[in-house]
Amino acid sequence: MIPGPDEELAAEERDIARPSWRSRLARRPFTVGFWAGVAILALYLGAALSALVVFRTSLGTLAVNPAWIPPAPFAPVIGPTTDHPFGVLPGLGVDLFDALWQATPWDLGIVAGILAFDVLLGWMLGSIAGMNEGGTLDSIISWFGDTLGALPSFFLVVGIFAGLSILAPADIGLPLFILLFGIIIWPATARLVRDRARTIARQSYVEATRASGGSRGRILWRHVLPGSLPAVLAQLPLDVAPIFFVLIVFPWFWDCGSSGAADHEGGLVGYLLPGIPPFSPLPSVTFPEWGNLLAVGTCFGIPVSLGLVGGPVYWWMFVFPLAAILGLALGIALVCDGLHARTSMRWHVR
Amino acid sequence: MPGASSRNPPAPRKFQLSPYARYALQRTLLLPAQLLLVLFILYMVLFVPSYLLPGGNPGISGFWTGFFQMVTNDFTGNWGISTLYGGVPLVSLYSWAIPQSVELAAFALAFAALIAYPVSLLAGWARPSPVDGSVRLTSLFGTFLPVMIVGGLVIAGLFYWFLDTFHDIPTGILPNGFWWFDQGYSFPPSWILYTQAYTQPTGFPLIDGALHGAWSFEEIVLVKTLIQAAIIAIIFVSIFLRHSFVVAREASTETHVVAARSRGIPDRTLLWRHTGRRVRSTFLLVFALALPAYLGTQFVVEAVFQDYGLGQLVLLTLTGQVPERQSVVAVLESWQVMMFLLSIIILAWLLAVDLIARRLDPRPVTGR
Numbered sequence: 001m002i003p004g005p006d007e008e009l010a011a012e013e014r015d016i017a018r019p020s021w022r023s024r025l026a027r028r029p030f031t032v033g034f035w036a037g038v039a040i041l042a043l044y045l046g047a048a049l050s051a052l053v054v055f056r057t058s059l060g061t062l063a064v065n066p067a068w069i070p071p072a073p074f075a076p077v078i079g080p081t082t083d084h085p086f087g088v089l090p091g092l093g094v095d096l097f098d099a100l101w102q103a104t105p106w107d108l109g110i111v112a113g114i115l116a117f118d119v120l121l122g123w124m125l126g127s128i129a130g131m132n133e134g135g136t137l138d139s140i141i142s143w144f145g146d147t148l149g150a151l152p153s154f155f156l157v158v159g160i161f162a163g164l165s166i167l168a169p170a171d172i173g174l175p176l177f178i179l180l181f182g183i184i185i186w187p188a189t190a191r192l193v194r195d196r197a198r199t200i201a202r203q204s205y206v207e208a209t210r211a212s213g214g215s216r217g218r219i220l221w222r223h224v225l226p227g228s229l230p231a232v233l234a235q236l237p238l239d240v241a242p243i244f245f246v247l248i249v250f251p252w253f254w255d256c257g258s259s260g261a262a263d264h265e266g267g268l269v270g271y272l273l274p275g276i277p278p279f280s281p282l283p284s285v286t287f288p289e290w291g292n293l294l295a296v297g298t299c300f301g302i303p304v305s306l307g308l309v310g311g312p313v314y315w316w317m318f319v320f321p322l323a324a325i326l327g328l329a330l331g332i333a334l335v336c337d338g339l340h341a342r343t344s345m346r347w348h349v350r
Numbered sequence: 351m352p353g354a355s356s357r358n359p360p361a362p363r364k365f366q367l368s369p370y371a372r373y374a375l376q377r378t379l380l381l382p383a384q385l386l387l388v389l390f391i392l393y394m395v396l397f398v399p400s401y402l403l404p405g406g407n408p409g410i411s412g413f414w415t416g417f418f419q420m421v422t423n424d425f426t427g428n429w430g431i432s433t434l435y436g437g438v439p440l441v442s443l444y445s446w447a448i449p450q451s452v453e454l455a456a457f458a459l460a461f462a463a464l465i466a467y468p469v470s471l472l473a474g475w476a477r478p479s480p481v482d483g484s485v486r487l488t489s490l491f492g493t494f495l496p497v498m499i500v501g502g503l504v505i506a507g508l509f510y511w512f513l514d515t516f517h518d519i520p521t522g523i524l525p526n527g528f529w530w531f532d533q534g535y536s537f538p539p540s541w542i543l544y545t546q547a548y549t550q551p552t553g554f555p556l557i558d559g560a561l562h563g564a565w566s567f568e569e570i571v572l573v574k575t576l577i578q579a580a581i582i583a584i585i586f587v588s589i590f591l592r593h594s595f596v597v598a599r600e601a602s603t604e605t606h607v608v609a610a611r612s613r614g615i616p617d618r619t620l621l622w623r624h625t626g627r628r629v630r631s632t633f634l635l636v637f638a639l640a641l642p643a644y645l646g647t648q649f650v651v652e653a654v655f656q657d658y659g660l661g662q663l664v665l666l667t668l669t670g671q672v673p674e675r676q677s678v679v680a681v682l683e684s685w686q687v688m689m690f691l692l693s694i695i696i697l698a699w700l701l702a703v704d705l706i707a708r709r710l711d712p713r714p715v716t717g718r
Contacts, residue, residue: 150696152642163399241493302502
């Protein structure tokens with residue numbers, strides 16, 4: 001049935017009052033960068049889902065080939081070939097392509113979990129603090145956030161894990177790491193959100209809502225939280241970096257800094273074996289995780305790490321794990337920047 | 351003056367602090383409370399577990415007594431002894447390591463600021479432009495670049511050049527011991543304690559070298575410091591760029607800048623004076639907020655280059671222990687000292703920067 005002119009007019013009025021997502025998208029389309037970011041993240045998600053199927057029987061342990069464990073010159077150096085597209089990682093003794101693929105669901109889970117805590121706490125607490133600028137809630141949140149922010153995340157995580165390795169060794173693991181890191185990382189987000197929220201709380205439309213009897217909860221939910229989203233989106237890509245910094249540094253300090261030269265039973269083997277500190281969030285050195293793979297790849301790929309200055313550099317050992325991390329970071333940054341461009345009021349005006 | 355006469359002199363004005371002084375006082379008074387919370391977190395996380403261990407330090411007579419004891423020990427320098435250095439007090443180890451780290455930090459932060467400030471201003475001003483695009487890309491990838499890879503590649507790449515040019519290797523901050531023999535000395539000068547890579551009298555290698563007139567020593571130390579500082583700066587330039595260029599972009603459209611432009615003030619002045627003033631305070635705040643991350647990065651670079659700084663102590667603390675319970679106690683205690691020192695540095699830095707940034711911010715102070 002063809003709609004009459006009145007019905008069309010009514011539909012247009014409805015669209016102006018509460019525009020549908022289609023008309024919103026048509027008015028302000030997403031940038032090319034945003035769609036590129038979505039494509040990258042979809043690729044990672046696809047890799048993660050396929051890894052869950054392919055490695056379903058041994059998702060938490062890398063398939064180690066003992067012949068590849070000793071680093072050069074004790075074992076053959078295997079670079080990228082058709083059999084091993086990303087080459088072989090000595091020390092761990094794994095095919096790098098398979099290892100990175102297997103690690104994808106774990107790393108996506110870690111990043112998503114930590115960022116979820118970061119967004120939830122930082123966005124909510126920052127908005128509440130900004131809405132109550134100068135009040136008791138603001139003072140408590142800002143004081144606590146500033147103090148927590150004064151503790152370097154790497155040192156705090158190491159400290160907490162070292163303490164827990166005594167009190168509750170069975171509880172140390174990735175879920176706890178995600179929880180702790182999420183709790184530690186939110187102050188930076190909250191600080192930026194607070195700054196934006198206090199500006200929004202002074203806007204005339206918020207004053208009008210307040211004057212017409214709108215509750216504080218409504219103001220927070222309808223105005224302050226959506227209005228401070230751009231601050232969250234600006235900070236989110238930056239918060240991915242410290243996550244991987246900690247995940248790389250934990251095993252790197254141990255691999256490249258320990259005296260090594262002994263296998264796990266204490267026998268001398270004449271070369272370094274990768275290991276993890278007793279208070280690492282990873283359950284074992286053969287756990288598939290990009291940071292762990294990058295740390296081992298750096299130690300064995302850049303010989304200076306082992307004190308062998310002047311030796312050859314095996315680029316593939318660290319370039320591919322690094323590319324996996326950078327790709328994810330790029331995807332998140334592009335999506336966040338695209339969303340930021342749409343949600344930022346300043347951009348709407350333009 | 352109305353209401354005032356020789357019989358009724360005006361009441362003397364009550365002493366009143368300026369709003370800025372009031373804010374500074376409030377903020378300073380908050381510092382001990384923040385430090386107390388940090389110490390309490392450290393106590394709960396590191397000290398209590400070490401006491402609960404069999405073989406841990408005996409005699410915790412009570413929860414709060416233990417906390418008081420820890421705070422007293424922290425502030426009096428009673429930090430225990432190093433099991434790795436044959437019973438050397440930890441306070442001595444830190445006093446040897448801190449000057450080198452501070453010297454490197456001064457160069458790295460200056461480096462980062464000198465690059466990031468003008469580039470972010472230019473990128474924010476000229477948008478969209480190739481400068482803007484490059485800045486966005488650099489700010490994204492720079493923060494993710496692991497410094498251990500960059501450091502390792504730089505050492506590997508510069509090794510032979512360094513050997514040919516300076517007859518030394520690029521690791522460490524001081525020239526290696528054999529370099530002095532190459533220079534015709536029968537042994538290194540007495541003002542360098544090579545076991546701890548510590549120079550006398552100040553502990554800052556560049557200052558001590560200058561005081562002793564050792565100019566070829568100065569040259570090597572300066573080159574090594576600059577190389578390491580440049581690597582650290584890569585990360586921090588990226589962080590500063592990401593925040594500062596957004597502010598520069600916003601500032602370039604603010605009313606006072608638009609008004610100044612309409613009065614015919616040249617773009618150059620608008621950029622460096624009007625927009626620059628607005629960016630400076632944000633730049634300082636980012637400087638402060640990035641410090642915890644900065645310290646981690648510097649420690650990794652120090653560990654890669656095998657400097658005898660705080661990074662080396664972190665490395666030794668983490669890896670020098672064996673998985674025996676007695677050693678875990680030592681790790682926890684020395685880690686607590688490390689975190690105590692870092693927290694003081696960060697909190698003091700945050701306070702200083704907060705006060706300076708507020709002074710520099712040209713925006714009207716309303717509602718604060």
